[in-house]
Amino acid sequence: MTDQKPFIDIRHAQKSFGTLEVLKDINLQVQKGQIVAIIGPSGSGKSTLLRAINDLDPLTGGEVWLEDKRINKTLPHSQYEKHINLVRQEIGMVFQHFNLFPHLKVRENVTLAPKMLKGLSGTEANKLAEEQLEKVGMLERIDYYPSQLSGGQKQRVAIARALAMNPKVMLFDEATSALDPELVEEVNLVMKKLAQEHMTMIIVTHEMSFAEAVCDKVLFMDQGVVVEEGPPEVIFRNPKNDRTKEFLRKHLAGQNA
Amino acid sequence: MDFDLMQRVFPFFLEAAWITIILSVLTAILGLTCGILGAAARLSRFALLRFVGAAYVSVIRGTPALIQLFILYFGGPQIGIQLDAFEAGVIGLGLNAGAYMTETIRGAIITIDKGQIEAARTVGLSRLQTMRYVVLPQAMRLMIRPLGVNINALIKATALVAAISVVELTYTAQRYIGSTYKPFEMFLIAGILYMIIIYVTGQAVAWLDRKARIN
Numbered sequence: 140m141t142d143q144k145p146f147i148d149i150r151h152a153q154k155s156f157g158t159l160e161v162l163k164d165i166n167l168q169v170q171k172g173q174i175v176a177i178i179g180p181s182g183s184g185k186s187t188l189l190r191a192i193n194d195l196d197p198l199t200g201g202e203v204w205l206e207d208k209r210i211n212k213t214l215p216h217s218q219y220e221k222h223i224n225l226v227r228q229e230i231g232m233v234f235q236h237f238n239l240f241p242h243l244k245v246r247e248n249v250t251l252a253p254k255m256l257k258g259l260s261g262t263e264a265n266k267l268a269e270e271q272l273e274k275v276g277m278l279e280r281i282d283y284y285p286s287q288l289s290g291g292q293k294q295r296v297a298i299a300r301a302l303a304m305n306p307k308v309m310l311f312d313e314a315t316s317a318l319d320p321e322l323v324e325e326v327n328l329v330m331k332k333l334a335q336e337h338m339t340m341i342i343v344t345h346e347m348s349f350a351e352a353v354c355d356k357v358l359f360m361d362q363g364v365v366v367e368e369g370p371p372e373v374i375f376r377n378p379k380n381d382r383t384k385e386f387l388r389k390h391l392a393g394q395n396a
Numbered sequence: 397m398d399f400d401l402m403q404r405v406f407p408f409f410l411e412a413a414w415i416t417i418i419l420s421v422l423t424a425i426l427g428l429t430c431g432i433l434g435a436a437a438r439l440s441r442f443a444l445l446r447f448v449g450a451a452y453v454s455v456i457r458g459t460p461a462l463i464q465l466f467i468l469y470f471g472g473p474q475i476g477i478q479l480d481a482f483e484a485g486v487i488g489l490g491l492n493a494g495a496y497m498t499e500t501i502r503g504a505i506i507t508i509d510k511g512q513i514e515a516a517r518t519v520g521l522s523r524l525q526t527m528r529y530v531v532l533p534q535a536m537r538l539m540i541r542p543l544g545v546n547i548n549a550l551i552k553a554t555a556l557v558a559a560i561s562v563v564e565l566t567y568t569a570q571r572y573i574g575s576t577y578k579p580f581e582m583f584l585i586a587g588i589l590y591m592i593i594i595y596v597t598g599q600a601v602a603w604l605d606r607k608a609r610i611n
């Protein structure tokens with residue numbers, strides 16, 4: 140398993156915003172079907188790393204590969220656009236604040252991209268929307284507008300929207316951080332279901348128990364570097380690094396307060 | 397007040413009001429066209445287009461509309477642009493309104509949450525598709541009211557073309573003052589007709605705005 144060629148390969152990722160270096164030589168390999176959690180204090184670069192994978196925040200150094208395709212290529216504008224639009228169809232992303240399209244019904248939120256990009260007919264697109272919404276338990280809200288949904292429901296629709304493009308990888312950036320505590324579980328359940336279906340996932344999260352339950356590998360990031368990585372039982376139960384220990388201690392104290 | 401006189405000249409004012417309405421409609425169409433192009437230029441990824449858009453807006457907004465009309469109508473022939481008064485009025489006012497509409501349209505577009513664009517791009521939509529299916533439908537709702545304000549200003553600005561002798565409401569009022577010496581009555585009729593035009597337009601904009609909100 141470990142000497143298999145990685146599905147996602149991030150090599151020497153470096154990112155600066157002006158003079159602020161946010162990612163410092165990060166390496167991350169993710170195997171097909173693997174679920175990786177990224178944890179760490181706010182501002183440590185987790186989102187930036189995640190957003191580098193689909194080139195939303197292009198790296199200033201290093202390489203990102205998906206299977207045998209280099210993602211962050213330097214190309215003339217129009218060629219780059221073509222390339223990145225195709226790559227992004229294979230990478231689903233879920234945001235902290237859902238970012239559903241408020242002017243479109245749930246159904247159209249899900250079908251917009253497949254219709255535009257895969258040339259689905261109206262009937263095919265509807266069937267797809269129904270399938271995907273069924274999967275996240277939102278079928279009965281198919282004709283609602285996003286503004287008529289709770290946060291947890293919105294996030295489940297956002298997951299369905301991403302899944303509708305049939306991605307090879309799913310990226311989650313604090314998908315449950317903006318939710319009221321009682322709504323977190325319904326989103327977690329959807330993510331667990333994806334895990335059972337062996338979806339390759341990279342999950343930025345503050346929920347340690349969830350990460351421990353579903354992930355194969357955990358990265359602890361601080362100040363733009365991966366301080367420690369390993370299987371969840373090691374990172375959460377038996378971390379080696381002092382900064383990891385300190386972070387987890389503070390985090391648990393915060394949660395119990 | 398001379399109501400008798402007012403009644404007698406009223407039909408001529410109605411005709412003039414019709415000219416003001418046509419002038420307003422044509423100006424609004426040209427203004428919207430320039431506004432769309434201007435906003436596209438200002439939001440372009442090409443620096444040259446951004447510069448042209450910004451220059452257009454600041455030149456127009458930085459000078460009186462009356463001077464713009466005069467340059468076009470009186471100065472035009474000197475550089476080979478021959479326009480009759482009505483044409484100069486439409487083009488001058490249209491270019492003028494377009495600059496304000498450029499800023500209105502651009503303002504509505506850049507107000508749309510960046511997260512919307514990111515969500516659209518991460519499912520693989522192109523820049524153009526993102527604009528067309530995600531950003532514009534939302535921005536359109538936001539721009540109806542402020543464009544209504546631009547149109548209100550544009551209708552009032554049509555009074556300026558009296559200065560290049562287009563026979564619209566203001567010019568007509570001035571002409572009848574010359575023969576009747578009753579400025580109060582004449583400007584009162586013109587004012588009331590402007591108010592009606594502006595009121596009806598305002599109601600139409602409000603209706604559009606409500607409709608956009610319901611959908």
Ligand SMILES: Nc1ncnc2c1ncn2[C@@H]1O[C@H](COP(=O)(O)OP(=O)(O)O)[C@@H](O)[C@H]1O
Pocket residue numbers: 156159161179180181182183184185186187188
């Ligand atoms: N677009 C940006 N411009 C400038 N600085 C940014 C930008 N995005 C993020 N940063 C900075 O990069 C650092 C890492 O941010 P981020 O990746 O969002 O951290 P995290 O997700 O771990 O909280 C922070 O210091 C943040 O202020």
Ligand SMILES: [Mg+2]
Pocket residue numbers: 185186187313
């Ligand atoms: Mg973050």
